[in-house]
Amino acid sequence: MQYINNIRQYGLLIVFGIICLIISLITPQFLTISNLTIIVTQVSINALLAFGVTFVIITGGIDLSLGSIVAVSGVTSAMLAHPDSYPVLIPIIMGLLAGLLMGAFNGFIITKSKIAPFIVTLGTMTIGRGLALILSDGRPVSNLSDSFNYLGSGTVLGIPVLILIFILVFALCSIILSKTILGRYIYAIGGNEQAARASGINIDRVKLSVYSISGLLAGLAGILLASRITTGQPNAGAGFELDAIAAVVIGGTSTAGGRGTMTGTLIGVLLIGVINNGLDLLNVTSYYQQVVMGIIIIGAVVLDSLNQKSTS
Amino acid sequence: MPESGKQIIRVKDLNKSFSGIKALDSIQFDLYPGEVHALMGENGAGKSTFMKILMGLILPDSGSINFNGELIENMDVHKMLQKGISMIHQEILMVPELTVAQNIFLGREFKGRVWVDEHQIDQQSQELLNLIGLDLNVKTKAKQLSIAQMQLIEIAKAISNHAKVIIMDEPSSALSAKECELLFKIIKDLKSKGVAIIYISHKLEEIFRIADRITVLRDGKYITTKNTNELDKNSLISLMVGREIENLFDSDSRVPGNxxxxxxxxxxxxxxxxxxxxxxxxxxxxxxxxxxxxxxxxxxxxxxxxxxxxxxxxxxxxxxxxxxxxxxxxxxxxxxxxxxxxxxxxxxxxxxxxxxxxxxxxxxxxxxxxxxxxxxxxxxxxxxxxxxxxxxxxxxxxxxxxxxxxxxxxxxxxxxxxxxxxxxxxxxxxxxxxxxxxxxxxxxxxxxxxxxxxxxxxxxxxxxxxxxxxxxxxxxxxxxxxxxxxxxxxxxxxxx
The missing domain is CATH 3.40.50.300 (P-loop containing nucleotide triphosphate hydrolases)
Known part of the structure; x- marks a missing residue:
């Protein structure tokens, strides 16, 4: 399995390399440290969501509530992050907790009610948006402490905190998926849920875990976004879930479940970032950028399915 | 029974490898109209790969396939269906929410003036079911059918496709004794109409009952083709496994414990x-x-x-x-x-x-x-x-x-x-x-x-x-x- 995945990822990596090469030939600004730093910083929020939802998608599920969780957690943490209110750890913990709870709620309803994840998380998406508006009274929450804002804009040893978190979360998720029992169970459930149950796997517990992880990482993304824009926006994150899912799909994870890797998702996230950045540098308007992005998503899946056919 | 009439299928020196491993090695095969030709071999002998090639699902590396005397190149599923090769799969794919009739004519619906002509579909399906002797209402939804019924309906579908060759892969594995009898009767009818059948089964009794000829594959290699009356159970088994199996069960006497x-x-x-x-x-x-x-x-x-x-x-x-x-x-x-x-x-x-x-x-x-x-x-x-x-x-x-x-x-x-x-x-x-x-x-x-x-x-x-x-x-x-x-x-x- 690993072998086949490697081939597929090389394919994706080659496409990624070619696109980078083309862009850098056209615009010399592309291959500069500062521009690359910008790209990685820009994609880091999407990356956190994409890593989380990769787990969910491999189990054969989906999470549409990510964008709303970003908003709830952003508003929650911002409300606790005014200067001279609480130590910075409190808004961070509460923001993460908000995300974790919403994710766990998704997981709980999905496992207990047997309703399709698509429907459940669609519901949570609306609930979450409402909660964010209720909490903030519909207004942006601003006037945040410097220590809170440092998360989104500060650097450690010259490297943006955002990028450090991005790398750390990628490493953790990658290890969970490929080295732990939980990871193996995630693939098993996505591959054949009934057989997984008959093998003695506690399906409900695994599903609860993946939706909780997805929610937790969306919570983290919400905090970082609020910190970066120095505001808790109740309308933030709308549509983010779709960008995350797009990255996962481009990365070769099957929406039918049972197949996919964290590295694939990483490449998917970077590919989206590079293309957006390249189009920016080429002064292509954002209207066209959306069209290009859509074509790339479909193209990636078509390539992947052709690839599947030739290997099987 | 290479008798009068020319072969409907003739396969020569067929080879196929998957990532360097030979799945089929110089396969020879021929099939006459009105013949039941059993394809025998252990799992992994290459039967499925061979059938997939005949169905146009995968392409061979080398070798030739003649259909009705015509050399077939660049086979694909559609072409083979048109030529009249149908396969009854081990796992049956029917749309559960559609009726029996709608499933039989799926993709080939009769057009009315605006809508699909359901009446004609039902009527023709009923005729097909009568033909094979299956007592069933054509308006039954597929999800209510037993696997046996679905299997027989698949055969009806093949007949309605004017199949000249029907490949049956373990058709009796889910059938009761009574349903098997029905299947054998249908096969007999098909034979008399000149339809050729490639029959794959692990049940030796069946093979000796209905097959005219038997081709044996082992580890992807062509072993032999013989008339059924030249073989008996033991000689067939030893051809398939390449050795004699004396006592299938060899159970010992045991003293049970707690x-x-x-x-x-x-x-x-x-x-x-x-x-x-x-x-x-x-x-x-x-x-x-x-x-x-x-x-x-x-x-x-x-x-x-x-x-x-x-x-x-x-x-x-x-x-x-x-x-x-x-x-x-x-x-x-x-x-x-x-x-x-x-x-x-x-x-x-x-x-x-x-x-x-x-x-x-x-x-x-x-x-x-x-x-x-x-x-x-x-x-x-x-x-x-x-x-x-x-x-x-x-x-x-x-x-x-x-x-x-x-x-x-x-x-x-x-x-x-x-x-x-x-x-x-x-x-x-x-x-x-x-x-x-x-x-x-x-x-x-x-x-x-x-x-x-x-x-x-x-x-x-x-x-x-x-x-x-x-x-x-x-x-x-x-x-x-x-x-x-x-x-x-x-x-x-x-x-x-």
Whole structure:
């Protein structure tokens, strides 16, 4: 399995390399440290969501509530992050907790009610948006402490905190998926849920875990976004879930479940970032950028399915 | 019977390799109109690959295929269907929410002025069903059909496609004796109309009854083609496996040990009631009964896949509560399902990953999998059970049925069970792998395991079991000792 995945990822990596090469030939600004730093910083929020939802998608599920969780957690943490209110750890913990709870709620309803994840998380998406508006009274929450804002804009040893978190979360998720029992169970459930149950796997517990992880990482993304824009926006994150899912799909994870890797998702996230950045540098308007992005998503899946056919 | 009339299919020197491994090696094959030509070989012999090529699903590396004297190149599914080759698959794909008639004419609907002409579809479907002698309302939804009915409807569909060649892959595996008779009658009718049939089955009795000629493949190689009357069962088996199998079951006499499992008054309404039996260590208990007698349902209940309404389950004398397969496995009960695809293995996972799936806790520290230990134990299992795979990392979906079954059994054994329940352990498995699985079961029972075997094949039940529990319509009608049991006796109690 690993072998086949490697081939597929090389394919994706080659496409990624070619696109980078083309862009850098056209615009010399592309291959500069500062521009690359910008790209990685820009994609880091999407990356956190994409890593989380990769787990969910491999189990054969989906999470549409990510964008709303970003908003709830952003508003929650911002409300606790005014200067001279609480130590910075409190808004961070509460923001993460908000995300974790919403994710766990998704997981709980999905496992207990047997309703399709698509429907459940669609519901949570609306609930979450409402909660964010209720909490903030519909207004942006601003006037945040410097220590809170440092998360989104500060650097450690010259490297943006955002990028450090991005790398750390990628490493953790990658290890969970490929080295732990939980990871193996995630693939098993996505591959054949009934057989997984008959093998003695506690399906409900695994599903609860993946939706909780997805929610937790969306919570983290919400905090970082609020910190970066120095505001808790109740309308933030709308549509983010779709960008995350797009990255996962481009990365070769099957929406039918049972197949996919964290590295694939990483490449998917970077590919989206590079293309957006390249189009920016080429002064292509954002209207066209959306069209290009859509074509790339479909193209990636078509390539992947052709690839599947030739290997099987 | 190479008689008058020219071949409808002639295949010469067909070769096909998958990533360097030869799946087909110089295959020769011919087929005449009105002939039933059996294609025999163990799992992995190359039958499926060969049929996929004939259906245009995959392309051969070299060799020629003539259809009605015309050399076929660049085959694809559509072209082959048009030429008149139809296949009745082992797994049937019907749209559950559509009616029988709508399924038969799916993709070929008659157009009315605006809408589909449902009336004509129904009428023609009814005629087809009458033709094959299947008594069924064409407005029945597919989801209400039994597998047997679907299989027969697939044949009707092939006839309506004006098929000249029909490939039947294990068509009788899900059929009752009565339905088999219907199938054979249909085959006879098709023959008289000049339709050629390629018939794949592991049931030798059938082959000798209906086949005109037999072609044997082994390990991807063409072995021989003979008229059926030139062969007998033993000579055919030795052609298929390349060696003689003397005693298929070679069961030993064992002295049973302590009671491992006892069930009392086990009841699930509408499925089974008041079931009461014991299984001992060093014992194989067979469960026999007709389809729908409740055999699988009892096993599923003991394993925690379904809930029971009342009754007790005792393991080694202690009452236990089983709410899920996880509970059952932790208590030492493990179940190998009759439906390997649905409940047995994870197709996309590797041999190792499947084998250790039920017991990952023993291969991990603080949630992290210890790959070395996992690989070591798995490769031992692969050796012990003689599992044939390209490597431990090969996906299980790419293995043959017999090897997949062995993987599922390996997974079950790794949980160190006290009781192993095997449901149709050799369904759809070739005779060589069957023999190995029987040997394994005997060996396990001799070493102290309590085993329950559920099977529709009476020779298997009689050959393997120390005692036999017979069910009829959800009720237990007899427990027979090995000495007193016979096919007639079992059938007597099964239709009680």
């Amino acid at each position: 009671v491992i499992l006892e069930v009392k008054g086990l009841t699930k309404k509408g499925k089974f009631e008041h079931i009461k039996f014991q299984v001992h260590a060093r014992e194989v208990l067979g469960i026999a009964g007709l389809m729908g007698a409740g055999r699988t349902e009892i096993a599923r209940a003991i394993f925690g896949l379904d809930k029971i309404d009342s009754g007790e389950i005792l393991l080694k004398g202690h009452k236990i509560e089983i709410r899920s397969p996880k509970d059952a496995i932790e208590q030492g009960i493990v179940y190998v399902s009759e439906d390997r695809k649905a409940l047995g293995f994870i197709p996309e996972l590797s041999v190792i990953e499947n084998i250790t799936l039920s017991n990952l806790k023993n291969f991990s520290k603080r949630g992290f999998i210890q790959t070395k230990k996992e690989t070591k134990v798995s490769s031992q299992m692969v050796d012990d059970l003689k599992i044939k795979a390209a490597g431990l990392k090969q996906k299980v979906i790419n293995l043959s049925g017999g090897n997949q079954q062995k993987i599922v059994i390996a997974k079950a054994l790794l949980t160190s069970p006290a009781l192993l329940i095997l449901d149709e352990p050799t369904r759809g498995i070739d005779i060589g792998a069957k023999h190995e699985i029987y040997k394994l079961i005997n060996q396990l029972a001799n070493n102290g395991l309590a085993v329950i075997i559920i099977s529709s094949e009476l020779p298997e039940i009689l050959g393997m079991s120390d005692r036999i529990l017979v069910l009829s319509k959800g009720k237990q009608t007899a427990i027979l000792n090995k000495q007193e049991a016979s096919q007639e006796k079992i059938m007597h109690y099964a239709i009680h």
